[in-house]
Amino acid sequence: MMTREPEFRWRSIVAPALLPTLLFTIGEGAIIPLIPSLAAQVGADLATAGLVAAMLLVGQLIGDLPAGWIVARIGERAAMLGALGSSALGIAVAAFAPTVALLGLGMLILGASAAVFALARHALLTTAVPAAYRARALSTLGGVYRLGLMIGPFLGAAIITVTGETGAVYWLAIAALVGVAASLLLLPDPEGLLRRDPDEARPPVSPLDVLRTIGRRRQVLARLGLAALTVSALRASRQVLLPLWAVSIGLGDAQTATIIGATAAIDFALFYLGGWLMDRFGRLYTAVPSTIGLGLGFIVLASSA
DSSP: OOOOOOOOTTHHHHHIHHHHHHHHHHHHHHHGGGGGHHHHTOOOOOOHHHHHHHHHHHHHHHHHHHHHHHHHHHHHHHHHHHHHHHHHHHHHHHHHHHHHHHHHHHHHHHHHHHHHHHHHHHHHHHHHHHHHHHHHHHHHHHHHHHHHHHHHHHHHHHHHHHOTTTTHHOOOOOOOHHHHHHHHHOOGGGGGGOOSSSSOOOOOOOOHHHHHHHHHHHHHHHHHHHHHHHHHHHHHHHHHHHHHHHHTOOHHHHHHHHHHHHHHHHHHHHHHHHHHHHHHHHHHHHHHHHHHHHHHHHHHHHTTT
């Protein structure tokens, strides 16, 4: 007699997977809009401030390569806890940095940690959620990520308005990390949700596995990688260019955070529509309009100088 697979319940992934994601991205979202301003406070000019802001993205790129090996080796929960520890280190380095170089190092560490955390939570949902619900679960995860990036700047703006100190956003980020750690340690182990046997040994992995996979799939990467790289670079650039532009035209830190929060709110409002368009018409119908829109937005910014 066949045993029926237990029915999937959405609330089973809210606390272990979605809540930590929301808290982590709130802390990250509070810092991102203000990196150029924080860099200017330690003596950076506009170009150097842009380089410091880019260190967050460079860190994410560096962290993406070993992230898969780390998660496969120690598990999703341990990887997320480790990422929290290294994120706290990066924030501490940035908060007490007397020089631009140390501030950039802190952003680099924070970016690499965010990459590991992101892959761990993605792997958790991929393996925990049945295939029939997986696309909706991952779409929901993307929506939660956008929600955190929307809430973070608004909270940061409120804290700056109350305290008058831009550096207060570091404490907001630390508080968010503490909340994530508490949710992971006090709530049921997320890996208990996995439908595989929890006592099953993980297959041996090597840091070189990623490089071998890249080599085997080089033709696919050559065809699609350039297009994906271009779209991703455009999307990521807004996180650097908008705060830099706000600094260049003399906006206050609270105003900058509020504007970035508003853009994140629009992003959050449209994520479901984007998913619907992809499901119905394909990725081309979201990639092309978004790329054109980003280009037009940059043209408007440049012409408003």
